[in-house]
Amino acid sequence: MKWGLAAFLTIATVILVGIAWLQSGGLQHHEMLAAATPEEAVRALMSQIQSHNFQQAFASLDPSSDMDLASFVREMAGSDGSLRTYSSLQSADVSPLHADRDQAVVRVRMNWSSALGSIDDVWDLHVRRDGSVWRVVWPKPAFSTVPPQVVAVNYLQWNVIGRNISQNWGAQDVDSPKVRITSMNAISRPGRVVILGEVENEDTVPAYLNVNATLLKADGSPLEEEGSFDLISHVLLPKQVSPYRIDFPGVRMDAVKSVRMDARALLVPASADPVIAVSDQALSKDGLNRNVLKGELVNESGRPVNIAQVLAAYYDDLGKVIWVSDGYVDQALMPQVPVPFAVDIPDDIAGRLKNYRVTVNHYSQVSN
Amino acid sequence: MTRSLRSRIALGRCLIIVAALWALPGLARAAGLSLPAVVDAGQAFTIPLEGSGQATFYLLGPDHVAKRTVSLGSDLRILSKDVRTAGRYQVILCGSSSSCTSATFEVKAAQPEQLSFFLHPSRVPVSTPDSIDATAFVFDQYFNLVLTPSAVDFQVTPANGAGFSRRVSAQHGVAWMRMDSTPHEGRVQVAAVLGKVEEARVIQQVAAEACGLRMKAMPNGNTVTLETDPVRDCSGNALPDGTVVSFTKVDKKGKSTVDTPIKKGVARVQFSLHGPAQISIACGVVLGNEVALNGKL
Numbered sequence: 001m002k003w004g005l006a007a008f009l010t011i012a013t014v015i016l017v018g019i020a021w022l023q024s025g026g027l028q029h030h031e032m033l034a035a036a037t038p039e040e041a042v043r044a045l046m047s048q049i050q051s052h053n054f055q056q057a058f059a060s061l062d063p064s065s066d067m068d069l070a071s072f073v074r075e076m077a078g079s080d081g082s083l084r085t086y087s088s089l090q091s092a093d094v095s096p097l098h099a100d101r102d103q104a105v106v107r108v109r110m111n112w113s114s115a116l117g118s119i120d121d122v123w124d125l126h127v128r129r130d131g132s133v134w135r136v137v138w139p140k141p142a143f144s145t146v147p148p149q150v151v152a153v154n155y156l157q158w159n160v161i162g163r164n165i166s167q168n169w170g171a172q173d174v175d176s177p178k179v180r181i182t183s184m185n186a187i188s189r190p191g192r193v194v195i196l197g198e199v200e201n202e203d204t205v206p207a208y209l210n211v212n213a214t215l216l217k218a219d220g221s222p223l224e225e226e227g228s229f230d231l232i233s234h235v236l237l238p239k240q241v242s243p244y245r246i247d248f249p250g251v252r253m254d255a256v257k258s259v260r261m262d263a264r265a266l267l268v269p270a271s272a273d274p275v276i277a278v279s280d281q282a283l284s285k286d287g288l289n290r291n292v293l294k295g296e297l298v299n300e301s302g303r304p305v306n307i308a309q310v311l312a313a314y315y316d317d318l319g320k321v322i323w324v325s326d327g328y329v330d331q332a333l334m335p336q337v338p339v340p341f342a343v344d345i346p347d348d349i350a351g352r353l354k355n356y357r358v359t360v361n362h363y364s365q366v367s368n
Numbered sequence: 369m370t371r372s373l374r375s376r377i378a379l380g381r382c383l384i385i386v387a388a389l390w391a392l393p394g395l396a397r398a399a400g401l402s403l404p405a406v407v408d409a410g411q412a413f414t415i416p417l418e419g420s421g422q423a424t425f426y427l428l429g430p431d432h433v434a435k436r437t438v439s440l441g442s443d444l445r446i447l448s449k450d451v452r453t454a455g456r457y458q459v460i461l462c463g464s465s466s467s468c469t470s471a472t473f474e475v476k477a478a479q480p481e482q483l484s485f486f487l488h489p490s491r492v493p494v495s496t497p498d499s500i501d502a503t504a505f506v507f508d509q510y511f512n513l514v515l516t517p518s519a520v521d522f523q524v525t526p527a528n529g530a531g532f533s534r535r536v537s538a539q540h541g542v543a544w545m546r547m548d549s550t551p552h553e554g555r556v557q558v559a560a561v562l563g564k565v566e567e568a569r570v571i572q573q574v575a576a577e578a579c580g581l582r583m584k585a586m587p588n589g590n591t592v593t594l595e596t597d598p599v600r601d602c603s604g605n606a607l608p609d610g611t612v613v614s615f616t617k618v619d620k621k622g623k624s625t626v627d628t629p630i631k632k633g634v635a636r637v638q639f640s641l642h643g644p645a646q647i648s649i650a651c652g653v654v655l656g657n658e659v660a661l662n663g664k665l
Contacts, residue, residue, distance in 0.1 A: 158610065170484035172487075174490045238610055238611040241653070275629070277626040279624040281624065
């Protein structure tokens with residue numbers, strides 16, 4: 001009886017220690033230290049990043065990786081209120097590209113789950129044999145910094161004083177901004193109908209804008225109504241033009257007789273700052289051989305932009321908008337620092353497009 | 369006598385009684401109440417009451433009901449506050465014998481004393497035909513719409529240039545006019561005047577679309593600074609600061625765009641150069657000139 005109890009306690013202790021070891025990532029750590037193939041090394045590293053065990057992930061990197069822990073954490077966990085700080089690694093697909101006895105290149109497709117939807121990130125990682133294990137050589141992140149300086153910002157800001165509600169009927173008020181839909185195109189896509197085009201703020205004051213579309217049947221009754229949601233620049237400064245796209249999933253084009261458009265604008269306080277330049281835009285292919293529009297965003301202001309969204313409108317040879325795509329940038333835009341972006345282009349659109357235009361939506365935590 | 373015949377006779381009697389009840393007030397009015405057919409809003413008046421004893425008086429108006437006990441054989445005074453709202457009123461007088469008499473009268477709006485003035489829009493591009501609507505509603509002191517014709521003067525005073533006035537007769541309480549915006553930006557005051565009453569509103573005339581948009585290039589090493597001429601519309605008015613101007617550069621590294629707001633009348637931007645470049649400019653849907661740079665700056 002006495003020995004039985006002792007044996008039971010010993011076995012229970014061993015089981016509990018084993019569970020604790022598994023929960024603390026011991027298995028991944030073991031896999032990482034014992035990665036017998038390049039793919040295993042990358043998978044184990046991704047598993048650690050997914051668990052936010054950045055210290056262990058960093059410890060498993062090849063010593064030739066020219067970086068420090070802080071830079072690694074900054075790159076993987078995000079900083080400065082960027083979209084990456086609101087994201088977590090959902091999955092990572094690993095596929096070998098090239099391997100020899102001591103070196104290998106492994107492609108990893110990271111899928112980040114963010115507050116604004118999922119974001120794909122494709123990296124080609126070099127992996128090196130270190131004795132009996134393989135270790136990832138992490139590319140040195142290029143964090144650009146600007147020298148300390150004072151950036152004078154004197155762009156215009158608009159404030160609104162509305163009508164006092166206690167005043168009589170007919171008292172003076174300020175009108176909503178005038179906006180105009182300058183183009184509209186209805187196209188059929190697999191499994192949906194898409195309405196897209198451009199809208200301009202024709203007024204001399206900023207506008208907060210929403211574009212809605214109602215699909216009408218042959219008898220004039222409404223079939224479906226949708227808004228542009230985040231595929232538009234909602235705040236438009238005077239004479240600014242934004243693309244918009246409205247998706248109608250599950251609707252077939254042959255059921256639509258006509259479309260009723262509605263652009264509603266509100267007068268809102270706004271600032272002309274920051275100005276974000278979009279430089280070096282070019283059509284290209286990404287690591288997965290998809291058509292993308294690549295470029296760099298440069299925040300020309302003196303304060304960080306935490307989250308930026310790229311909106312791209314594509315035109316055919318007649319100047320008609322044939323597609324609008326968007327993409328969020330998961331790095332914060334620090335002043336004067338170029339940040340790369342890429343937005344997808346469907347293959348059939350890429351073959352027809354003759355021109356494109358990129359605009360940027362931005363969100364900053366600190367407002368004036 | 370069949371059941372159906374009896375029920376028809378009963379129905380006929382009921383109809384006669386109902387008709388008599390409806391006719392009775394009319395007969396009583398003719399006999400007992402003497403009222404003015406029309407009175408002005410807020411104007412007190414009296415109703416002479418014949419007979420003797422006590423009676424209950426009811427006044428039913430468009431917005432309120434009054435009930436009072438009155439002495440027959442004296443004058444009943446209708447107070448000013450009881451007839452402030454224009455519309456049709458009914459007077460009912462019920463005596464002790466439970467018989468009632470009634471009569472109606474009309475209260476019409478008093479003299480014009482208030483204006484509600486709508487000027488639309490609050491901002492308008494210069495030189496736009498029929499773009500300004502001015503509408504004045506004429507009310508008396510109790511905010512009854514004055515339906516009788518009255519003359520409203522619309523006095524227009526631009527910031528620059530001579531003002532003018534236009535007299536419009538209000539019809540059914542509404543006077544309105546439509547006019548063009550003038551070629552010069554700035555505030556325009558429009559006042560609606562009716563006798564001693566004046567209501568003023570301000571409309572902001574703003575620059576129209578950009579016209580003759582031009583930029584010049586100032587090279588400096590590997591960069592070029594582009595600056596517009598003062599951005600004006602076709603009437604020579606400066607577009608307001610904050611208006612967005614789009615610069616687009618195309619060179620061997622691809623396309624670069626900057627949407628920058630006008631500051632102190634001009635828009636300015638700086639691009640780095642990578643060989644020959646073509647630079648264009650636009651403001652809204654208006655295109656400007658193009659600049660070709662050979663990359664040897």
